[in-house]
Amino acid sequence: xxxxxxxxxxxxxxxxxxxxxxxxxxxxxxxxxxxxxxxxxxxxxxxxxxxxxxxxxxxxxxxxxxxxxxxxxxxxxxxxxxxxxxxxxxxxxxxxxxxxxxxxxxxxxxxxxxxxxxxxxxxxxxxxxxxxxxxxxxxxxxxxx
Numbered sequence: 119x120x121x122x123x124x125x126x127x128x129x130x131x132x133x134x135x136x137x138x139x140x141x142x143x144x145x146x147x148x149x150x151x152x153x154x155x156x157x158x159x160x161x162x163x164x165x166x167x168x169x170x171x172x173x174x175x176x177x178x179x180x181x182x183x184x185x186x187x188x189x190x191x192x193x194x195x196x197x198x199x200x201x202x203x204x205x206x207x208x209x210x211x212x213x214x215x216x217x218x219x220x221x222x223x224x225x226x227x228x229x230x231x232x233x234x235x236x237x238x239x240x241x242x243x244x245x246x247x248x249x250x251x252x253x254x255x256x257x258x259x260x261x262x263x
Contacts, residue, residue, distance in 0.1 A: 127156030141188025149182025
């Protein structure tokens with residue numbers, strides 16, 4: 119089955135902190151927000167990620183941008199165009215930091231039967247998310263649709 123959407127809430131407590139402190143979360147450029155507070159990214163035309171017999175193949179390229187803003191801009195996190203990519207030791211979720219540089223922000227665990235993957239911060243993910251979640255911190259799971 120070709121994967122056409124990626125659902126991810128980043129981290130529920132992070133979303134609650136941003137919004138609870140009077141900040142904003144904006145989903146744009148192909149990303150939208152689910153009623154449960156998570157986000158949905160649509161697959162880009164060149165995405166070829168597929169799920170077959172509980173295994174992933176290809177690369178999932180998704181479109182969209184999330185902007186988290188709080189404390190008058192002191193907290194400012196942007197996550198753009200997530201990709202699911204094979205790495206030497208499993209799968210990672212990466213984001214576009216610039217048009218030519220991608221950064222793996224989460225390591226992904228094994229694919230579950232409901233097409234979700236557990237996610238945990240990488241060192242770079244910790245830095246991008248404001249240095250609050252040490253490497254290995256559980257993030258919201260990634261949902262494939």
